[in-house]
Amino acid sequence: MSRLRRLLVPVAVAGVAAGALAVPASAAPAPTCDTTSASYTYVVLYQPGASQRTVDTELAAKCGTKVAYYPEIGVAIASSRNADFADRIGVLRAYSGGKDVAAKAAARAGLRSAVGMLEQTESVAAGDDLSAQQWDMRAIHAPEANKVNQGSQSVTVGVLDSGIDAKHPALAHAVDAGASAGCNTGAPDTAAASWLPTTSDHGTHVAGTIAGRDASRGFTGIAPGVRLASVKVVNDDGYIFPEAAVCGFMWAGKHRFPVTNNSYYIDPGMFYCRNEAGDAAAYEAVRRAVTYSTEHGTLNIAAAGNSGFDVRTQTVDPNRPHKVDASCGILPKSIDGVVTVSAVGYAGTKSYYSNYGSVTVTAPGGDSGQKPPAGQGAGCPLSTIFNGGYGTKCGTSMASPHAAGVAALLASTHRHAPPRALSALLTAEADPVACDVSACQGPEQNNSYYGRGLVNALDAVR
Template sequence: MSRLRRLLVPVAVAGVTAGVVAVPAAAATPSCDTTSTPYSYVVLYQPGDPQRVVDTELAAKCGTRVAYYPEIGVAVASSRNADFADRIGVKRAYSGGKDIAAKAAARSGMRSAVGALEQTQTLAAGNDLSAQQWDMRAIHAPEANKIDQGSGSVTVGVLDSGIDPAHPALAKAVDPRSSTGCITGAPDPTAWKPTNSDHGTHVAGTIAGKDAARGFTGIAPGVRLASVKVVNDDGYIFPESAVCGFVWAAQHGFQVTNNSYYIDPGMFYCRNESGDAAAYEAVRRAVTYSTQRGTLNVAAAGNSAFDVTKQTKDPNRPHRIDSTCSILPGAIDGVVTVSAIGYAGTKSSYSNYGAVTVTAPGGDSGQRPPSGQGEGCTLSTVFNGGYGTMCGTSMASPHAAGVAALLASKHRNAPPQALTALLTAQADPISCDASACVGPKQNNSYYGHGLVDALDAVH
């Protein structure tokens, strides 16, 4: 994750009553903008509010419904009106796209959240790639594969830029019936394939890829993959796309999701800040809903090389942050957050820390393996049936998701909380090795509970 960029309880939100949103029965037809660029918004309602209430209010305030998720009381709306959020209530509505457009002059300071810190899109040398998979050996995946490669009844949702179903290592794993596009905030089962980014394809190969001809094997090649496309062609993941993705995962019975991103356009969202409050709550409700429905969500910690608990400024947006502000979705209760290590087994130079559950190989160009054992970054699947290396907590997160998939395969019907307990209990503890790292070996700010272990997961 870099440049390419918590039981559900109704929460009182400014502008929302304890029941439904009150809309005048005979409201006058508003004067609505019909020519300006439309933007998408997440809009908060009370869980269970009927769709007619949503449609009535949106129409009265110059918006149209794109999607509505009554289970969590979150709508996705489109409006051309610049004052749409003000009409709805700024703590009930937010648009990431409009936020970016409004700050276009400073866009160089706004980075999209998905991507790899470093990437090489060239084919790996040699026919047998297994020797170059130092990351798999680090977590004992080859030994685990000899015992259990995961169950086909387990689905891992890859919320990302899409998965290439034609790649020889992924063709048997990708399930088109469970896949969907979520770019607009509404599910589109025809729009889950990648377009201009193979980030999701690389992530997918780490989780469940298998190519016997090239000697490449992921962590859990026996499980199914669902491509849930949440990254647009500019590399952004807006709140409405993430909401759609988590609800889709919940309603389609995914046991695990991988989320190698943070919600754009800001890095931190603040629960008490106008606009941010709506986005934070919408994503929180969606993640919590999926957890309640049996999905374990795994997320990347981020690539800014800082302690996420001690930041006072958002590097992507000019606003101060405090204890009410968090990186989403990783900070939401129940999400497993993953930091990255390199070949030497120490924290990758770029990896965030401070609120970490576990760690996993994400690579580091400064921690190079011996000759013949690959590059400093991790090897996986890329476009055109190829293989390439990428570095980032984006690459660490799918290692943890793959081990979680093995646990879900062995412990059928185990709830997310139980899978998390197993994942952390079986992790191999790593002691602090720098002054910035605080905490005991069993749970510290750099490595959380330790390095995920695929072999322990199948025993």
């Protein structure tokens, strides 16, 4: 689902760590902490390799409690009731997405509602012929690929999303409970209740596109032979906060998933700026986690976004009132090594809602204005939903798992290929799509709308 940028705070963090170690806990005066206000979760930056003691000592001294600590990347997850916790730690080192959302709840609710409308599920009647409605699979030659290679069970795709319904007839064969975890607290929880879906079928829909298989209904995903790990990073309110993403990428890297799918942007974004208070900590925490996963063999694939703009020319964050410049990016897709996927509809042209400008490849995400012929389904891709059912959704969220499924086939046919090699194969075997409007810039082989082209499942297994 990185740009190897210079770390934002090594000197400052080193100073804090050294100070924390230099003063015995018994000599430090007890802090006056808020015990009644709402508690929020923060990502907090340390030097990679900083000790647990260093983290525990500083957090306790500044009215925080450790939830999790990832020493490999120097990122702690902490909770605090103190409104000034980030100020105590340092605003370039600590950030809470939940606290930010609470402060701007009314404005954010409208944006979240708009996203929900685009990706709303439309159920499909039980008696329908599902294979005939899978135009998206035919567009990338998945049926032909399935006849050659359906993917290897030794390949696990991490679905960082809202959870996967492991009892769905098309998914029960694929979901690996032992590799699944809930990450919404920032610490991995392997209890089934933490990674199963609750309020959203989004992750279940994504999972079906990657590896679904239901012969009784004629439904087949791109790589039905691979395994799926449900890594739940979306909370019941529909938010993906930095601490959940950090946990998810660390889980993927530690379990060496060859591929992850990330059909989201990290809230409350949209853009995080490396030089801005608060944002800097979130950006760096996610960057470190993504980089860790990449270095441990994971190719991360992410949706381009559904705002319909060129990400390179944005000057204002539509979700938060701050300026956007070259130091800003949408997470996780702006991190080096992440494959970014735009969406096309049935006609093969960019979906009206799809972001563009920094795109690696494109894939079917659907478009209500590009309708298939009668009998070939709706304009949005069909996949698995709650209660063993099937339904359609549109969005770059639906395009991204098409690319992840093809990457899973590549990982099956090129065992132990590192992430950059898989990414190179994915782009080399994509079918170039030429620009069709003036807003699209670049040659057929690599342009702002379609990147290197439409992913091709058949080429991945030949």
